[in-house]
Amino acid sequence: MYTQGLDQAGYDTGYAQDDAALAQRFQARVDAEDKIEPKDWMPDAYRRTLVRQIAQHAHSEIVGMLPEGNWITRAPSLRRKAILIAKVQDEGGHGAYLYSAAETLGVARETLVDQLLSGAAKYSSIFNYPTLTWADAGAIGWLVDGAAIMNQIPLCRCSYGPYARAMVRICREESFHQRQGYELMLALCRGTEAQKNMAQGALNRWWWPAVMMFGPSDRDSKHTTQSQRWKIKRFTNDELRQKFVDFTVPQAEFLGLTIPDPELRFDADTGHYEHGPIDWSEFDAVVKGNGPCNRERLAARRTAHEEGRWVREAAAAHAAKQALRRAAEAR
Amino acid sequence: MTESHQGWPLYEVFIRARAGLDHKHVGSIHAADPAMAVEHARDVYTRRGEGVSIWVVPAAAITASDPDEAGALFEPARDKVYRHPTFYDIPDQIETL
């Protein structure tokens, strides 16, 4: 039904002349907060933008299972282990919801998976950092899922129906992710000096990558304007980042931890926290594949894909055999 | 990545939240066969007791109406206001109608 070829690299906003009237009607529907559904006419650039964004989002959920998965076998209690397994399983589920939404735009699941494994597709740069201590499992839930929630809540109102519905489902599950992370940090901060130091170390390493999760500053983000016109995106990167900082600083204070930003200060006039400059050269390096774990993450996904091959093939062979048997019995 | 690009077929997933409610479309799932589709749908869509019953339907088996024909299909119903009870003027004294 949706078989048109998709060119994932392109990002243009121009319409062919013939499509001008359709495009106008499309924009009027979007402006009226009408939802766009898979079979509706949509500009090619809207389709391409959504495929790229939803796929990147899906890949992020899948790769995002790796840093925390690293600690499942070493969780300090059965309670923490059960929680972490459930959390990581949720992230796999989020990936599945999102791939499912992307497929409604006419792209095959295998194509998306291939793009991830070949390194052609991007995923959130945050998952290219290592989880060195148990406290990192807490910092990820608290900060990374916390930042993800800021990004994801407005996406529940995205103009594309299947994406918006997937996001509603995801947001319902994210709150547990953030709360278990904060609770883990709280347990460490109320523990021994060494445990509290471990929590501070995790905050030191994850703070800036989390702040960078919102993407380039509004001054440098090429995608924001058109995405906002299409109501894919509701707030700018900097608006969301500010909200995250405002929410998170008091949470860190309650833990008795120090945010690793000497310039961070509360501006009584604006009612917002002002943070120091962001090192975008680090962000660029990680996005370009040179973060601490880029190669390791992709290698882990490729290995998982290869090691699962015999299972996929066996299941397909079994299904084919069953279908033949049913056909024979029907005769 | 030399694997054939014919992945497992796509199934649309419908879930009954609790007895007494309709099955509602929740998304889709890939599986080798219908039994596996039910299992995958259970894992993906009901991790928190979201349902008591699952339907899976091969996506290829669904015939959908064309949005371009939405006017022809659905407009005729719009001017038949007499199909709604509020169309009829009944005196206030008649309280049981």
Ligand SMILES: [Fe+2]
């Ligand atoms: Fe997630």
Ligand SMILES: [Fe+2]
């Ligand atoms: Fe999460």
